[in-house]
Amino acid sequence: MSLIRFQPTELAWSPLERLASLREEMNRLFASQSPDRDAGLFGGWSPNMDVYDDREEFVLYCELPGMVRDKIELAFQDGTLTVGGERQPGQPADDKSTFRSERSFGKFQRSLTLPSRVDPAKITASYTDGVLRVVLPKAEEARQRQITVNVS
Amino acid sequence: MNAQTEKPQEKQAQRVSYLTPPANILETEDGYVLEAEMPGVAKEGLEVIVENGQLHLIGRRAPLEARGRELVRESTRLDFRRTFDLGPSIDTQRISAKIEQGLLLLQLPKAESVKPRKIDIL
Incomplete structure (x- = not known):
């Protein structure tokens, strides 16, 4: 008690x-x-994330519909993965009148601390159908270093 | 025993619920632009139906090949569905759609009859 x-x-x-x-x-x-x-x-907005522990690796899925690939930022530091970026409206609302506006735009950032060590050099990411998929292979030994991951 | 426990599960699986995709609608000179967010939906899973003055959008997600133990789960995995009423000013024959990175883009052109027309004075 x-x-x-x-x-x-x-x-x-x-x-x-x-x-x-x-x-x-x-x-x-x-x-x-x-x-x-x-x-x-x-x-701001905060996209949905799913995370799986698949023995050899962690796999993260993040729902980011309608993003430009270059505007997705991924960083890994001290066991924490940070997903961030900025979503801009595809249609500039200059001479257009808006009837409905439910989508969120602007910057977002989310961080996730993984429960065990990850090999930062082996992190890979892909972006298809508006879903970001990040694969983080688990490390053999504890390593601490900061890297920036490019979205391929 | 098995048959009894399975039945309610089957019923639950049949009860289909959908997610409403967030949408933006803008008016341009020539028509309307509709954007709807459907993450995880590829071109193959998309259905756009115009029927009786209504626009039906259905987005079926490709199955996620996720394996292992679930640590975080925020997405619903539900398919998307939304219906809009179309005004008579829209030329339903010329509606076009495309999906890019989970964002559905619909072009809804205005009918020629409702476009502003300048009349020449003789």
């Missing part, structure tokens, strides 16, 4: 944090239906 210190939420007051967690809860409730579920609290 463990003792947990009583911490009234009113005293640990962080309004934005509480708003963010409330929003997360609401998003979870409507996750399957809401089209704008990946719109973040501050206007």
Whole structure:
């Protein structure tokens, strides 16, 4: 049994944090239906990620529809993979009037710390049908170095 | 025993639910441009149907060849489906569609009759 210190939420007051967690809860409730579920609290967006542990390697899938390949950034440092980038509107809305605007644009960044060591030199990535796939082979020994991975 | 436990599972599998793809619609001089996000959908999985003044978009995802233990799962893997009502101003014969990196792009041209026309004064 463990003792947990009583911490009234009113005293640990962080309004934005509480708003963010409330929003997360609401998003979870409507996750399957809401089209704008990946719109973040501050206007950013956060793409869906799936991660698999397949004994020899980790495989990450990230839903990034409508991105330009060069605008996807991948970095690996200290066991943490960071996926980031910027999505720009394909159709500049100059002389056009917008009827519906549900897509999210702009910058995003997500990080994932992997549960075991990965060989940074062997990380590969591909982007097809709007899904980024990153393969991270597990390392034989612990290594710590920073590399930048190019999306092929 | 097996038959009893299998039946409800079958029913669950048959209950098809879809994901609504986020969409943008812009108006241009010649028509409308519709963009819909369908990650994981290739050209083969895409279906665009115009019927009775409605536009049906269906995007079926290619099966993911994911193996191993699932550590994080945020995607739903559901197929996409969405219906739009088409106004009479759209020339349904000339609608064109393409999909690039999971983004469906539809061109919905306006019918000639609704385009602004300048009349020459004699």
